[in-house]
Amino acid sequence: MSFFDDFPSLSRRDLMELRRTIDNGFRDFSREYGEALENFFNPLLQFLIWLEKLMITAPWPIIILVIALFAWMGSRSKVIVIGSALCFLAIGYLGMWKDTMSTLAIISAATLICIGIGIPIGILMSRSDRIQGIITPILDVMQTIPSFVYLIPVVMLLGIGKVPGLLAVCIYALPPIVRLTNLGIRLVDREVLEAADAFGANTLQRLFGVQMPLALPNIFAGVNQTIMMALSMVVIASMIGVKGLGIPVLQAVSNQYLALGLMNGLAIVALAIIFDRVTQRLGKRLQKHQGLDH
Amino acid sequence: MTESFISIRHLYKIFGRDPEGAMNRVRKGMEKDELLELTGHVLGLSDINLEMEQNKVQVVMGLSGSGKSTLIRLLNRLIEPTSGEVLIDGADVLAMDAKELRELRRHKMSMVFQRFGLFPHRTIIENTGYGLEIQGINQLEIKKRATRWIERVGLSGYENYYPAQLSGGMQQRVGLARALTTDAEILLMDEAFSALDPLIRTEMQDILLDLQEELKKTIVFITHDLDEALRIGDNIAILRDGEIIQTDNPQNILMKPVDTYVADFMKDINxxxxxxxxxxxxxxxxxxxxxxxxxxxxxxxxxxxxxxxxxxxxxxxxxxxxxxxxxxxxxxxxxxKRPTIEEIKEDLGSTSFSDSIDTATSSIN
The missing domain is CATH 3.90.1280.20 (CBS domain Like)
Known part of the structure; x- marks a missing residue:
């Protein structure tokens, strides 16, 4: 009866052999192509360094003004603009200015990359059920696989630093924008699309004149979610050498500094709330034409 | 008989996974019910033949599920026919490639939809000028032409409103203006007034008749409302379960319904x-x-x-x-006096079904 007692599994030796083969294979791969990949990502690294430097070296009043301006353009709400400015003043006053700027730089870069990659993928997905069928499980994996698991190959390939950190953030933050772009386009009213077809719109005219504008509220919800997810990766990214608010949090965890952890944690929360409110308001403003009743 | 402008010949539409295979069975004489039971394919439209005259209003009338909305979409190929021929002004629509089809939709025929199909993110004037914008005409010209049609349907002053800000009747006027702005000869109207309440519907019919007096478009008008059909149709085709059962002018349809089904329709007509x-x-x-x-x-x-x-x-x-x-x-x-069931049956006895179709088509004048 031993068949039912012990699960029929590979022997320890075979299992070890299997793991070793995979490990060696990947190690060979990273030795072979690691440098090429690093060269490939070099422009990105330079951009990240430039952006971070820009934000840290710029005089703080200008940064606060720019942030207030963005908040105003997005939300058109005085409360949100004043709230954002006060948050940043408090962050600076409590000595977290530089870390916050680093975090802001990597979050902005990650968001831009996710939008740049995510929206086209979302459009592709919306155009074919087969592509949707292929991409959806990949997105599921990206969202649910523990971040530490994909940090291993990323670090093996690219070492420690900004680029692998950014990649880790992007892997986690990409799915919502892809999903919501796809969903937004698929939700566009069929009769409206028929109308575009009936007047002889070609594929591009249909996409950019009708589908994208009508999907915009959903796409913006995706951007909002992407930013939130990117912010939630800040601490994990700091484990592989990304500077910013995550590093003091890590120190606080390992040394039990309650106040340090709390302050930096709350700074991340403050950033999240500001981004969230601004992008949400922007999303709502974009669909104002649908809300106006006569 | 005058030359017909739009000809539909032996047109079929089958819905399902393998329409071609199902089509072969239908050609061999399989009936609609049997087809559905054996293959799971729905015979949406079966052997549709219809000749439409230029500058006239052809009404296609039928209850829901009769295939009338499918039929109108086969004309501009929003839905692809399974088999048959559609000739518009001599051109074979089914043989057109994507580019020719776009040209046809841009210049030759425009469409008005049941639920209006307006673009919610565009203002009234942007909606009205949509067809011209698609053609790549310059903004100034678009504005000029769109404004003229907005004025013509009585919506001056609403140019910069969004569709959601207008009532249903006003929205459909925008739908009509949008279709007219491209100056297409053929107007496809898919239950265009069915979503409106009765008073507004009559008003819209008046607007359409009034415009038609002047513009002399070739209009294909789909409806489930016989009053509407009789009011605006120069010629009426009655569709039931995907087949045309009678084509004639309104007078003849009323006087000589081809069977009890059609007669039943006429029951409540004044x-x-x-x-x-x-x-x-x-x-x-x-x-x-x-x-x-x-x-x-x-x-x-x-x-x-x-x-x-x-x-x-x-x-x-x-x-x-x-x-x-x-x-x-x-x-x-x-x-x-309405013809009684007995009288209709007597009539049917004297002329066969296909005969009455022939007389119906030949009496179009």
């Missing part, structure tokens, strides 16, 4: 308001006398004349004032 005296008139004879009456007078109006002039006979004249027939009060009363 015949006096639709029928015209030329349909009922008898040949002139030497005894004919009485006041002159235009041949296009409706029975309702004729009744008024009979009552006011206390006469029992009138002379029917055509538009040129020539005497073409006579009408007695008895004829008029008889004409108001």
């Amino acid at each position: 015949r006096a308001r639709v029928l015209r005296v030329h349909t009922l008139m008898k040949p002139l004879d030497t005894y004919a006398n009485g006041p002159n009456m235009l041949s296009s007078t409706t029975l309702e109006q004729a009744l008024q004349v009979f009552a006011e002039q206390s006469t029992s006979q009138t002379i029917i004249v055509n538009g040129n004032g020539e005497k073409i027939g006579k009408l007695t009060l008895d004829d008029l009363i008889f004409g108001m």
Whole structure:
């Protein structure tokens, strides 16, 4: 009866052999192509360094003004603009200015990359059920696989630093924008699309004149979610050498500094709330034409 | 018979995974029910033949599920037909590639939708000018032409509103203006007024008839409302379960329904308001006398004349004032009476189904 007692599994030796083969294979791969990949990502690294430097070296009043301006353009709400400015003043006053700027730089870069990659993928997905069928499980994996698991190959390939950190953030933050772009386009009213077809719109005219504008509220919800997810990766990214608010949090965890952890944690929360409110308001403003009743 | 402008010949539409395979079975004589049971394919439209004249309003009328919305979409290939021919002004629509089809949709035919199909993110003037924008015409010209049509449908002052800010009737005026702005010869109207309440619907019919008087478009109008069909149609095709069962002008449909199904439709129609005296008139004879009456007078109006002039006979004249027939009060009363089921069955006995279709198509004039 031993068949039912012990699960029929590979022997320890075979299992070890299997793991070793995979490990060696990947190690060979990273030795072979690691440098090429690093060269490939070099422009990105330079951009990240430039952006971070820009934000840290710029005089703080200008940064606060720019942030207030963005908040105003997005939300058109005085409360949100004043709230954002006060948050940043408090962050600076409590000595977290530089870390916050680093975090802001990597979050902005990650968001831009996710939008740049995510929206086209979302459009592709919306155009074919087969592509949707292929991409959806990949997105599921990206969202649910523990971040530490994909940090291993990323670090093996690219070492420690900004680029692998950014990649880790992007892997986690990409799915919502892809999903919501796809969903937004698929939700566009069929009769409206028929109308575009009936007047002889070609594929591009249909996409950019009708589908994208009508999907915009959903796409913006995706951007909002992407930013939130990117912010939630800040601490994990700091484990592989990304500077910013995550590093003091890590120190606080390992040394039990309650106040340090709390302050930096709350700074991340403050950033999240500001981004969230601004992008949400922007999303709502974009669909104002649908809300106006006569 | 005049040359037809749009010809639909042996048109089929089958819904399902393998329409071609199902089509072969249908060609071998499989019936609709059997096809659904054996293969899971739905025979949406079956052997549709319809000739439409230029500058006339062709109504296709049927209840929901009869395939009328599918039929109109086969004309501009929003839905691909499974088999058959669609000729528009001599051009074979089904043979067109994507580019030719786009040109056809841009310049030759435009469409009005049941639920309006307006672009919610565009203002009224942007909606109206959509067809021109797609053609790549410059903004100034678009604005000029769109403004003219907005004015023509009575929506001046609403140019910069969004569709959601307008009532249903006003939205459909935008739909109509949008379709007219491209100056397409053919107007496809898919239950265009069905979503509107009765009062607004009548108003929109008036607007359409008024425009048609002036523009002389070739209009294909889908509806489930017989009153509407009789009111605006120069010719009516009745569709049931994907097949055309009668094609004729409104007068003949009322006087000679091809079967009890069609007759049933006519039950609640106010015949006096639709029928015209030329349909009922008898040949002139030497005894004919009485006041002159235009041949296009409706029975309702004729009744008024009979009552006011206390006469029992009138002379029917055509538009040129020539005497073409006579009408007695008895004829008029008889004409108001609906044909009974027995009478229709008797009629059917004397002429076969295909005969009555032939007479129907040949009487289009």
